[in-house]
Amino acid sequence: MTIRNWGPLTLALLLAPLPAIAADAPSLKIVSEGPAPQRRAIQLIVHSERVGRDFAIQVTAPGTPPILPGQMAPAVYVLDGGYDVAGPTGWLLGGAGTMAPAYIITVGYPPGGPYTRERDLLFGPGTRPDGTVAKGGGGAAFRAFLLEELKPLMEARYPLDPKAAVLFGHSLSGIFTANMLADRPEAFRGYLIASPSVWADPSVIDRLKAVRARAGGRKVFVGYGADEEPYMVQGGRGVAEALSGDPEHLTLKVQAFAGEQHISYYPVLMSAAFPFLLPRAAPIRRPSPITLTPQQSHRYFGTYVLSDGRQMTIGEDEDGMLLQVPGMPPTNIYAEALDRFYVHGVDARLTFEPGDQPPSAVRFYVNGAEAVARRVQ
Numbered sequence: 001m002t003i004r005n006w007g008p009l010t011l012a013l014l015l016a017p018l019p020a021i022a023a024d025a026p027s028l029k030i031v032s033e034g035p036a037p038q039r040r041a042i043q044l045i046v047h048s049e050r051v052g053r054d055f056a057i058q059v060t061a062p063g064t065p066p067i068l069p070g071q072m073a074p075a076v077y078v079l080d081g082g083y084d085v086a087g088p089t090g091w092l093l094g095g096a097g098t099m100a101p102a103y104i105i106t107v108g109y110p111p112g113g114p115y116t117r118e119r120d121l122l123f124g125p126g127t128r129p130d131g132t133v134a135k136g137g138g139g140a141a142f143r144a145f146l147l148e149e150l151k152p153l154m155e156a157r158y159p160l161d162p163k164a165a166v167l168f169g170h171s172l173s174g175i176f177t178a179n180m181l182a183d184r185p186e187a188f189r190g191y192l193i194a195s196p197s198v199w200a201d202p203s204v205i206d207r208l209k210a211v212r213a214r215a216g217g218r219k220v221f222v223g224y225g226a227d228e229e230p231y232m233v234q235g236g237r238g239v240a241e242a243l244s245g246d247p248e249h250l251t252l253k254v255q256a257f258a259g260e261q262h263i264s265y266y267p268v269l270m271s272a273a274f275p276f277l278l279p280r281a282a283p284i285r286r287p288s289p290i291t292l293t294p295q296q297s298h299r300y301f302g303t304y305v306l307s308d309g310r311q312m313t314i315g316e317d318e319d320g321m322l323l324q325v326p327g328m329p330p331t332n333i334y335a336e337a338l339d340r341f342y343v344h345g346v347d348a349r350l351t352f353e354p355g356d357q358p359p360s361a362v363r364f365y366v367n368g369a370e371a372v373a374r375r376v377q
Contacts (some may be wrong), residue, residue, distance in 0.1 A: 038087045045110050046153075050144040050223035051120065055109045057150065060087035061160070062094045062101030064346040066159045067328055068307040070366060070373040074164035074278050075147065075154060078241035079173035079189075080117070081108025083263075086168070089270045097284035097347070099275040101367055102166075105154055107146070119175040121169075126200030129231050133303045134200055139176060147187055166190035166277050168293045170266065174199050175204065178239055181220065182207035194269055195228060195262055198235030209243035221273040222252070225260035232262060281368035284347045287336035296338065297321055300352055304362055304373035312364075312373055323350070323358040 023087035025281040029047040031054060036043035041060040048055060058081070066073050079087040082104065103253040109115050122136025146167075155162050169177030173208050174196035181191045182204055198204060220243055224236030233256070240254040257265035300321070303313050312325040314333075321341070324330045333350060340361070342349040348366045353359040360375050 003185075019182040021032035026225045027133055028223075036087075038084055040091055040226050041087050046150070048145040049140065050149055051141045053116065054110050054113055055145070055150075056081065056108045058082070058087060058106045058108070059154070060091050060104040061158070061264070062103065063091060064101050064348060064367055065103075066369070067325060067368070068366050068369050069306055071366065071369040071371075072159045072164075072246050073367070074100060074166065075158075075160045076104050076166045076168055076192075076274070076278070077151070078104060078106045079121070079167075079169040079176065080171075082106035082168075083266060086270065087269055089267060090274060093271065093274050095346075097280060098271075100277055100278040100280050100360055101347075102274075103154075103158055103160060105150075108149070111167050117172060121172040122200050123179060124201070126197075129199055129229075136200065139179065142176070143180065143184070147184070155337050164189050164278070166192060168192040168194070168273075169196075170194040170269075171262065172200065175200050175235075178204050178208065181215075181218075182211050185211050185218060188218075190221075192221045192269075192273045192277060193239055194222075194266070194273075195224045195232055196222075196239050197232075199231055205238050205242045208239060212243060212250050215246070217249060217251065219251045220253075221276055222254045223265070223269050223273060224256055225262055225265045226256040226258050227260060228262050278348075282347075284345075285342065286350070287342055289334040289336060292335050292338075297335075299356075299358055300341075300362075302358060302375055303377045304375050306364075306371055306373045311376070316367075 031045040031047055033042065033044050036058040038058055038060065041058045044057040046057055062073060068293055076090060086106055087104045090102060093099045094101035116138065118134050119136060119138040120142040121139060122134060123139030124136050126134045126136055128134055129343055151165070154160055165188045167177050167180055174194045174200060177191055177193050178196045179201065180187060222236060222240040222243065224233060243250060243252050257268065297316070298312050303311050305311050310326050312323065313320050319332050321333050322330050323333045332345055333343055337343050339352040339354050340349065351363045353361055358375065362373050364371050364373055
């Protein structure tokens with residue numbers, strides 16, 4: 001038996017922006033668009049007027065993206081391109097039910113283009129532990145690109161909740177993320193600060209201490225490898241200590257990853273941090289199916305209209321009852337009881353009005369959101 005699911009929907013949704021919303025998009029120029037090197041993602045090459053250069057943006061949609069009227073999802077903006085593992089990891093964690101399904105948006109550099117990471121991530125020069133100087137100086141322009149160009153564009157193209165965005169940075173991008181929290185805490189709801197290069201900007205410590213009282217209940221995860229260089233461990237501890245002590249205004253979690261060095265803990269970091277920053281509203285239910293008679297099943301067959309005018313149809317195929325909603329592939333639904341159905345492996349279910357006659361409406365639940373669809377035939 002073939003079990004249909006919503007996994008194939010990811011790329012289809014990504015390649016089909018929302019036209020009604022896109023009219024409000026900012027003027028960030030999209031140079032090219034197409035499949036990304038990462039599986040299940042698309043890649044946009046965009047040109048930033050704020051920075052004056054191109055960036056490579058890869059977008060991975062959650063396995064069960066928002067489909068109900070008005071439904072939105074959080075986004076995690078990952079610097080350093082997410083080392084090409086952030087998108088797949090976020091997709092897996094969301095699908096496994098350990099975190100809220102989220103769009104993973106990585107920010108990197110196009111192949112063959114200028115690699116200006118140090119300049120973009122630092123707001124000024126910083127002295128490395130070996131005495132050499134990291135020039136920096138482009139942090140303000142890069143921050144403007146993220147907040148004034150990229151974030152509005154993503155929120156125009158995809159059903160993203162602007163009040164639930166998370167910023168994730170490691171090493172140099174970790175100190176950039178710490179600076180974002182210190183100077184613009186309202187820009188993101190959550191912050192993942194990993195192995196921050198505090199050596200490049202020691203002033204961030206005092207500014208983080210000052211920001212705690214106006215953090216507005218934000219969540220911050222600070223992580224570092226326990227076996228990193230002593231100055232990196234000291235930087236991670238310094239950021240954590242600066243943010244501690246005010247749980248009323250800021251929810252903090254700190255983890256030193258035992259036996260790990262500067263980059264080796266990156267994959268497990270996401271497994272620890274994403275569920276803390278973006279917890280699920282409720283666990284995924286995994287009921288057992290029951291068998292309905294053909295007469296019982298046929299009661300639910302018909303066409304139902306959502307509040308945005310989309311028609312969802314319930315019928316059957318060789319594998320059983322079939323749900324079809326515009327914008328998503330057909331998927332089988334399974335009865336857990338009379339009038340209650342679910343989609344295998346995801347947080348999606350349907351509850352029909354009880355009774356002997358064909359139901360006049362169905363309540364549709366996806367990822368904690370719900371909507372009513374009225375029967376039209």
